[in-house]
Amino acid sequence: MSANKKGGIMELGERKRKILKAIVTDYIETAEPVGSRTIAKKYLTDISPATIRNEMADLEDLGLLEQPHTSAGRIPSDLGYRYYVDQIMEIKYPSPQEIEKIKYMLQIQTINELDKIIKRTTKLISDITRYTSAVLTPSVRKSSIRSLQLIRVSDYDIVAVVVTDTGIIKNVVIKSPNAVDDSKILKLNNYLNEKLSGLTINDIGLSVISDIQSHMKEYSEIFSAIISVIYESLKDDDAEVYLEGTTNIFEYPEYDDKDKARTFLSFIEDKNY
Numbered sequence: 001m002s003a004n005k006k007g008g009i010m011e012l013g014e015r016k017r018k019i020l021k022a023i024v025t026d027y028i029e030t031a032e033p034v035g036s037r038t039i040a041k042k043y044l045t046d047i048s049p050a051t052i053r054n055e056m057a058d059l060e061d062l063g064l065l066e067q068p069h070t071s072a073g074r075i076p077s078d079l080g081y082r083y084y085v086d087q088i089m090e091i092k093y094p095s096p097q098e099i100e101k102i103k104y105m106l107q108i109q110t111i112n113e114l115d116k117i118i119k120r121t122t123k124l125i126s127d128i129t130r131y132t133s134a135v136l137t138p139s140v141r142k143s144s145i146r147s148l149q150l151i152r153v154s155d156y157d158i159v160a161v162v163v164t165d166t167g168i169i170k171n172v173v174i175k176s177p178n179a180v181d182d183s184k185i186l187k188l189n190n191y192l193n194e195k196l197s198g199l200t201i202n203d204i205g206l207s208v209i210s211d212i213q214s215h216m217k218e219y220s221e222i223f224s225a226i227i228s229v230i231y232e233s234l235k236d237d238d239a240e241v242y243l244e245g246t247t248n249i250f251e252y253p254e255y256d257d258k259d260k261a262r263t264f265l266s267f268i269e270d271k272n273y
Helices: 012-032 036-042 050-060 078-088 096-107 114-129 181-196 204-215 219-233 248-251 256-268
Strands: 003-006 011-012 131-136 145-152 159-162 169-175 241-244
Touching: 011 012, 011 078, 012 036, 012 050, 012 078, 036 050, 050 204, 096 114, 114 131, 114 241, 145 181, 181 204, 181 219, 204 219, 248 256
Parallel strands: none
Antiparallel strands: 003 011, 131 241, 145 159, 159 169
16 A cells, blocks of 8 residues: 655555546546546546556545445545645636636725625635635624724714724714713723724623723713613624525536435525534
């Protein structure tokens, strides 16, 4: 069995690498176990089926292949897929047309529309790869506050703009119990940034709030209104999943099986995973 490990990485001989590559390629295309004759006819015409069978047995002993049925061909194992991705698969770069499409999609987006950027990027990935594309957004509760901007729009109305370290932007309208002027807003804004910058929503507990209130007694009512509205608007805003190209799965042979297709669709529709 010609395989060894170097630096923790399994090293295969050139022939084994070619056979593993052929099996992964064919299995992706057909979703059927791959036999030695198929490899000899389609991929490695200069190697006999008997030699290929021996090499496939070695690859199975190494944990890179599996045999689902006694008389069937082999399929890649999880380890086999990982080895293929890390050691064999060639990087495919975008075509000039795809590069232009990516540039165009990015140019028409603005930095303040994170949700639109994520949705369009998810669709772009799906269009280019022809796969189902899924993107999980950052969780607001686990993101830290980068900056907080208070803007007075009237004597009793304030808009708070919260920007997190993951680029999430939240706008919150706050009703102040007392009239406010620009000088009060500026002082509150500077102090809140000093105390809240770098904290996650989960970090803003009673001790932090009490500390700020003790230093802002003259603005305690305004502060209470601001902090409660900001906290409530962010604490329940968790990560969101964006999906595009769901029907692309039907272009792949393994999903000709209705049970597999149903399982996959049920999984991606469950937003709680």
